[in-house]
Amino acid sequence: MTHxxxxxxxxxxxxxxxxxxxxGAIVNLGIGLPTxxxxxxxxxxxxxxxxxxxxxxxxxPYEGDEDPNLINAGKQTITAVPGAATFDSAASFxxxxxxxxxxAILGAMQVSAAGDLANWAVPGGKIMGIGGAMDLxxxxxxxxxxxxxxxxxxxxxLVRACDYPLTAARVVSLVIxxxxxxxxxxxxxxxVDLAPGVTRDHAQARTGAPLV
Amino acid sequence: MTHxxxxxxxxxxxxxxxxxxxxGAIVNLGIGLPTxxxxxxxxxxxxxxxxxxxxxxxxxPYEGDEDPNLINAGKQTITAVPGAATFDSAASFxxxxxxxxxxAILGAMQVSAAGDLANWAVPGGKIMGIGGAMDLxxxxxxxxxxxxxxxxxxxxxLVRACDYPLTAARVVSLVIxxxxxxxxxxxxxxxVDLAPGVTRDHAQARTGAPLV
Amino acid sequence: MTGRHADKVxxxxxxxxxxxxxxxxFLVGGFGLSGNPEALIRGVIERGVRDLTIVSNNAGNxxxxxxxxxxxxxxxxxxxxxxxxxxxxxxxxxxxxxxxEITPQGTLAERMRAAGAGVPAFYTPTxxxxxxxxxxxxxxxxxxxxxxxxxxxxxxxxxxxxxxxRFGNLRxxxxxxxxxxxxxxxAKLTLVECDHLVELGAIDPDNVHLSGIHVHRIVHVPEHENxxxxxxVRKRP
Amino acid sequence: MTGRHADKVxxxxxxxxxxxxxxxxFLVGGFGLSGNPEALIRGVIERGVRDLTIVSNNAGNxxxxxxxxxxxxxxxxxxxxxxxxxxxxxxxxxxxxxxxEITPQGTLAERMRAAGAGVPAFYTPTxxxxxxxxxxxxxxxxxxxxxxxxxxxxxxxxxxxxxxxRFGNLRxxxxxxxxxxxxxxxAKLTLVECDHLVELGAIDPDNVHLSGIHVHRIVHVPEHENxxxxxxVRKRP
Numbered sequence: 001m002t003h004x005x006x007x008x009x010x011x012x013x014x015x016x017x018x019x020x021x022x023x024g025a026i027v028n029l030g031i032g033l034p035t036x037x038x039x040x041x042x043x044x045x046x047x048x049x050x051x052x053x054x055x056x057x058x059x060x061p062y063e064g065d066e067d068p069n070l071i072n073a074g075k076q077t078i079t080a081v082p083g084a085a086t087f088d089s090a091a092s093f094x095x096x097x098x099x100x101x102x103x104a105i106l107g108a109m110q111v112s113a114a115g116d117l118a119n120w121a122v123p124g125g126k127i128m129g130i131g132g133a134m135d136l137x138x139x140x141x142x143x144x145x146x147x148x149x150x151x152x153x154x155x156x157x158l159v160r161a162c163d164y165p166l167t168a169a170r171v172v173s174l175v176i177x178x179x180x181x182x183x184x185x186x187x188x189x190x191x192v193d194l195a196p197g198v199t200r201d202h203a204q205a206r207t208g209a210p211l212v
Numbered sequence: 213m214t215h216x217x218x219x220x221x222x223x224x225x226x227x228x229x230x231x232x233x234x235x236g237a238i239v240n241l242g243i244g245l246p247t248x249x250x251x252x253x254x255x256x257x258x259x260x261x262x263x264x265x266x267x268x269x270x271x272x273p274y275e276g277d278e279d280p281n282l283i284n285a286g287k288q289t290i291t292a293v294p295g296a297a298t299f300d301s302a303a304s305f306x307x308x309x310x311x312x313x314x315x316a317i318l319g320a321m322q323v324s325a326a327g328d329l330a331n332w333a334v335p336g337g338k339i340m341g342i343g344g345a346m347d348l349x350x351x352x353x354x355x356x357x358x359x360x361x362x363x364x365x366x367x368x369x370l371v372r373a374c375d376y377p378l379t380a381a382r383v384v385s386l387v388i389x390x391x392x393x394x395x396x397x398x399x400x401x402x403x404v405d406l407a408p409g410v411t412r413d414h415a416q417a418r419t420g421a422p423l424v
Numbered sequence: 425m426t427g428r429h430a431d432k433v434x435x436x437x438x439x440x441x442x443x444x445x446x447x448x449x450f451l452v453g454g455f456g457l458s459g460n461p462e463a464l465i466r467g468v469i470e471r472g473v474r475d476l477t478i479v480s481n482n483a484g485n486x487x488x489x490x491x492x493x494x495x496x497x498x499x500x501x502x503x504x505x506x507x508x509x510x511x512x513x514x515x516x517x518x519x520x521x522x523x524x525e526i527t528p529q530g531t532l533a534e535r536m537r538a539a540g541a542g543v544p545a546f547y548t549p550t551x552x553x554x555x556x557x558x559x560x561x562x563x564x565x566x567x568x569x570x571x572x573x574x575x576x577x578x579x580x581x582x583x584x585x586x587x588x589x590r591f592g593n594l595r596x597x598x599x600x601x602x603x604x605x606x607x608x609x610x611a612k613l614t615l616v617e618c619d620h621l622v623e624l625g626a627i628d629p630d631n632v633h634l635s636g637i638h639v640h641r642i643v644h645v646p647e648h649e650n651x652x653x654x655x656x657v658r659k660r661p
Numbered sequence: 662m663t664g665r666h667a668d669k670v671x672x673x674x675x676x677x678x679x680x681x682x683x684x685x686x687f688l689v690g691g692f693g694l695s696g697n698p699e700a701l702i703r704g705v706i707e708r709g710v711r712d713l714t715i716v717s718n719n720a721g722n723x724x725x726x727x728x729x730x731x732x733x734x735x736x737x738x739x740x741x742x743x744x745x746x747x748x749x750x751x752x753x754x755x756x757x758x759x760x761x762e763i764t765p766q767g768t769l770a771e772r773m774r775a776a777g778a779g780v781p782a783f784y785t786p787t788x789x790x791x792x793x794x795x796x797x798x799x800x801x802x803x804x805x806x807x808x809x810x811x812x813x814x815x816x817x818x819x820x821x822x823x824x825x826x827r828f829g830n831l832r833x834x835x836x837x838x839x840x841x842x843x844x845x846x847x848a849k850l851t852l853v854e855c856d857h858l859v860e861l862g863a864i865d866p867d868n869v870h871l872s873g874i875h876v877h878r879i880v881h882v883p884e885h886e887n888x889x890x891x892x893x894v895r896k897r898p
Contacts, residue, residue: 024667035553068650069600075456075653082862088535090606093530097779129506142808168551262517278791280887287693287890294625297632302774302843305767309542341743347767380792544802546783565781
């Protein structure tokens, strides 16, 4: 009996990513989808770092409590958990560059079999900027990339070599997509997990490097 | 009518040095004699920086108020004035190296006509260490050196070129000795001020470079 | 003879901005619209200087903050880390009116920290193997490659503080701190706009975020817009 | 799978020091005898490790602080800025028992700051034209010469804090802060001895001096000697 492939929703992906976060870890969640990973972490499980100067992001504030000067890197209003600390941008990126942040979970456009990450610019597209992406990708101890498995035009995003401008080389240790969880091995991607009904063949057909 | 030369006492030298400090200046007073300069500054006249992490040194504490964890760079107990701030050693030396300290008044062993300062080691002597001397001498906007005009063996200390190990090259803008105040000019020292009864000839005989 | 640290409190934004000149490089605090020196930003336009270089993480957004300078046509160049949906900057970049130099955010902060700390250049892993290293020296230390980045000083820093005493000791509020302290260290002239002005001694020495050694003029601005970019909330239980 | 930042508070100095090994490099906070991690310093001797490298501004004084390690014969090398009247170090340096590397104090601080900040090397004006530049690369930027200094990381940092919460957010007291925060950032394993241990949330986020991200084990030590070196006082009026 075969099942239709049921790709993960973004919520499923965020829930799956949350499982990769050890208790007591220091984690930076990138702007967009990665920010949602925080919704699936038990209270007090990990310490969320915001590169604009906070360690200890809490949930969104209750209505009426929002403070325009307490925001995350996506400029959303947030709260601070007990035990949080604020600091300036130089100290914040010293933490990142110095390897003190255990894990970054970042959105991605392409990830190569070597673990190269491209997530800041589309060739020929409007340049939005780099922000903290390069510092996070090259500085954090581990990097997990989250993205849809293929583009809207069905182009591969897990590739042999990135043709988008790189954010950092050889940094991604795990890729979480709507089809599953994949580990760059150098010459391909090891299949760690697959979404319900997704077969290796289904995933391989949508991946630009061998699944190993 | 001639007068006997009356060299300045160390208190006279400290008082004379205090006159070189503009109102509202940030000043670092070195260990030893320069520390006494603070005694001759009106309250609130200048901000005294201590490289171990305080801006705003006050007078010595009243008996019974001394705190072993509130000390100056000479490890003497001190107080903090209203408006003082504490910071760590990296921030403190960032202030020094970054040119934010207006003036350092430092003890000296030799000063050359070019403004080279030697104040941390005697050739062949026991090495006491560098401490903050090199950072202060090379980082502060202006450096005033304070010392006896000659050694106990009557050797010159204002010299053409230092033969003691340098602390920093071309940094001293003024030398205050027991005989007067002298400004390194490159090829000699300009006489700015002389102690009572001290003549140019008297000073010249005790100076290893031309008084100009 | 008067030092640089007497009588810093000025009565108005205009007085704070009097030393400005055309062509200067401005380090402007803020992350997005949070922690912006709002009154100083507005004042610069009234001051009438132009041909400015801005160093700022975002250079405004939603038409606010430094977007006012972009719209006023007084900016020649922007050094920032992220443009995002700052359409005022996208437009003027596309037309060639403004040159934009994009720098990784941590490198931007560290370059200014270096400028303030008397370090002319340093090596960093950020940007190695990317377009960021183009035209720069790279070098290996202990088997890893790094790129040489230069200090980034400014002529003027515009800083927003929560509390200032009369010497310029500063405290910041939550994530409004961001680039403000490091920019204050990196400029020849640091102008501070504070929500609260207090007497000397009102801030405990151990509670000062940034020493007044880095501050040159202070203007007290009690009211701020503090615009929201994304107002995310949850329902009360 | 457990991260590095769960359950940091340990019951004893001995437990805090369990991971130590012979030959490690120790960054030890303190300026003279001020802000010394006194109990951790004593505990290292009981722990029985040897062949240590110490990085410390003074490496003890008056027979106290790190002078205890010197006397115990467990130190191979000292990197410091100032020996002064630390006779225990003068003696062992003269005999060749201990190698001593003297570094300008600001360079010492900045080298550890660099290690903690992921910067492998930086240029500084300090020491140019002196013995400090011997054997090092120098280079001109904008007409001024600078010397290249390398980051100085440690295996272990021993840190004294005034207050710690259970995550390791730290506050320091007055000039007892000195090298403690920067050393905490520069070591693989940072052990903190605090006078006061408080619950999470007891320190306002804006009042944290050093984030717990840099702290790995915390031991509460309520009593300290806090020795004076020079007790200077004035008479009450």
